[in-house]
Amino acid sequence: MGKAWKEHGLHEGWAGLILCMMWEESRGTESKWSGYLAALPSKFDTPMFWGEEDLQELQGTAVVGKIGRDEAERNYHEKVAPAIKSRPDLFPEDNLSKFFSLERYHIMGSRILSRSFHVEQWKGEHSEDQEKDDDSGAGNSSAMDIDPADGAGPAGDVPAVENEEADAEELHLEADEDDEDDEDHEDPADVAMVPMADMLNARFESENAKLFYEERELRMVSTKPIKAGEEIWNTYGDPPNSDLLRRYGHVDVVPLRPPLSGLGNPGDVVEVPADLVVSAVSEKVKYDLQDRVDWWLEEADDDVFVFHTDCELPEEFISFTRLLLLPKDEWEKTAKKSKLPKPKVDRDVLDVASQVLEKRLTDYPTTVEEDEHLFASDAFGRLSLNKKHAVIVRLGEKRILQGALKDVRNKLQAFAGAAKKRGREEDKGGKGKKARR
Numbered sequence: 141m142g143k144a145w146k147e148h149g150l151h152e153g154w155a156g157l158i159l160c161m162m163w164e165e166s167r168g169t170e171s172k173w174s175g176y177l178a179a180l181p182s183k184f185d186t187p188m189f190w191g192e193e194d195l196q197e198l199q200g201t202a203v204v205g206k207i208g209r210d211e212a213e214r215n216y217h218e219k220v221a222p223a224i225k226s227r228p229d230l231f232p233e234d235n236l237s238k239f240f241s242l243e244r245y246h247i248m249g250s251r252i253l254s255r256s257f258h259v260e261q262w263k264g265e266h267s268e269d270q271e272k273d274d275d276s277g278a279g280n281s282s283a284m285d286i287d288p289a290d291g292a293g294p295a296g297d298v299p300a301v302e303n304e305e306a307d308a309e310e311l312h313l314e315a316d317e318d319d320e321d322d323e324d325h326e327d328p329a330d331v332a333m334v335p336m337a338d339m340l341n342a343r344f345e346s347e348n349a350k351l352f353y354e355e356r357e358l359r360m361v362s363t364k365p366i367k368a369g370e371e372i373w374n375t376y377g378d379p380p381n382s383d384l385l386r387r388y389g390h391v392d393v394v395p396l397r398p399p400l401s402g403l404g405n406p407g408d409v410v411e412v413p414a415d416l417v418v419s420a421v422s423e424k425v426k427y428d429l430q431d432r433v434d435w436w437l438e439e440a441d442d443d444v445f446v447f448h449t450d451c452e453l454p455e456e457f458i459s460f461t462r463l464l465l466l467p468k469d470e471w472e473k474t475a476k477k478s479k480l481p482k483p484k485v486d487r488d489v490l491d492v493a494s495q496v497l498e499k500r501l502t503d504y505p506t507t508v509e510e511d512e513h514l515f516a517s518d519a520f521g522r523l524s525l526n527k528k529h530a531v532i533v534r535l536g537e538k539r540i541l542q543g544a545l546k547d548v549r550n551k552l553q554a555f556a557g558a559a560k561k562r563g564r565e566e567d568k569g570g571k572g573k574k575a576r577r
Contacts, residue, residue: 148223154249155219161248163230166239176335184250185389188212190526197530200503201537202382202411209246216245254388255338257351257358334358340374344392344405347375380408381533391532399451399543402512406449408536412500414443414460420495421464424488432463435475451543453493455483461492487555490548497545504534508542511535 150156164171171177187195187207198204224231224240231240238244337351337360349372352359366372376384381391381404392405414436418429437443445457462481465488466474474481501508511531514520520528 144223144226148226149219150223153215153219155215155223158245158249158252159220159223161252162240162244165244165248166231166235173335176333180251180255182247184247184254185525185529186250186254187386188246188250194524194526194530196505197527198533199505201530201534202380202409203386203533206386212246212249213242216242220245252333255333257332257334257337336360337374340372342374342376344378344394344407346373348373350375378407381405381536382408385529385533389529391529393532396539397449399547400449400539402539404532404536404539408449408540410447410500410537410540412445412447412457412496412541414445416496416499417445417457417461417464417492420492420499421461423495424492425465427468429464431475432466432471436460436463436480439478440480447540447544449540449543451540451547453485453489453544453548457493458483458485458489461489462486465489465492485551487552490552490555493548494545494552497541497548501538501541501545504538506534508535508538511538 145151145156148155150159161177164173165177168174183189187198187203188209195204220240224236334351337358340349340360348364348366348370349360349362351374352361360374362372376388379387384391384405392407393403394406396402396404397406414433418433422429440456440460442456442460445454445460447454447457459480459482462484463471463474466481506514511534514531515535520531523531
């Protein structure tokens with residue numbers, strides 16, 4: 141890789157990858173991809189392009205901290221702009237405002253984020269051994285699925301983009317420090333822009349076609365019968381609405397499954413920071429929790445717990461809560477064994493969970509009831525698209541929290557009822573013994 145490329149830091153993160161795509165577009169008809177690039181959108185409904193007022197509507201959701209706009213702009217100014225300035229032969233002055241501005245940088249990054257696919261790297265021509273395998277049939281394995289990806293890669297015959305697990309902040313050059321380690325070491329050549337295949341929409345569990353990888357081509361193939369006039373759906377992997385909105389600028393609204401009801405995204409999740417658990421437990425105990433927290437981060441590496449639409453307490457959440465509540469002697473034994481506490485629910489765990497869930501619900505600007513009423517009313521139809529999406533995303537998360545809180549409270553009542561029953565039985569037993577004396 142060129143020395144200048146590395147000197148500007150373009151070999152790390154996403155700056156160089158997006159710059160390559162911008163350069164291809166700036167070449168106009170000289171680029172073999174000019175027709176394809178011209179067909180890509182230049183306007184997006186993702187939060188990357190929202191104003192501050194609309195972003196406030198997403199307060200409390202998993203979207204806000206993952207947009208990555210500040211990081212993107214910092215990398216543009218620190219990496220891309222100096223690189224462009226250093227090569228006026230490649231980036232003529234009269235092209236800069238049209239093709240290499242910060243706005244175009246965001247737009248090109250969003251194009252790549254919303255339309256890339258995860259593929260295998262092509263290893264070139266077959267070796268003789270491979271050809272023999274192919275002739276015998278051994279080398280002709282069935283086609284492999286290709287999933288939509290997030291990111292961008294270096295320019296080539298097909299502009300490559302990052303792996304499918306990369307997020308918006310990774311696309312726009314490096315993730316927040318907590319998230320970037322794994323993705324920064326991924327090979328960006330594993331993902332590619334695939335013209336035509338990226339024309340298909342997606343909806344939760346509606347997939348009827350998939351992109352398949354073969355030695356010299358990619359094929360979009362139907363996976364079930366499609367009637368004339370029916371829409372062809374690809375799959376994005378059925379992510380939650382928070383990810384759909386952040387990556388693609390849309391949300392899914394389909395019938396929910398028990399224990400939830402109504403319309404939303406059955407794949408929704410809500411994140412609960414471990415800090416809330418620590419805060420709740422610290423109010424119940426007199427000992428310092430820092431050693432336990434440090435040990436947990438070393439052993440489990442979970443500082444956020446993900447709740448799903450089944451509204452159950454995650455096992456990691458239960459295990460972490462039990463760790464913090466352990467008596468000193470049991471904590472010392474656990475630390476020596478380097479074995480996480482079993483995710484067994486008891487009343488103490490439920491007490492902490494109730495407090496944590498109640499606190500997490502206060503992070504949103506509205507209540508579940510307010511959003512449910514808005515979603516079902518005429519007022520919802522008068523909202524801007526951004527605010528509609530924000531309501532759907534935050535309502536989906538709050539439904540999970542409310543459902544989990546309801547389940548926790550029911551279990552607490554069951555514990556209380558069982559305790560009362562035991563108490564009555566003990567009283568009866570005591571009276572009986574006294575009477576026999």
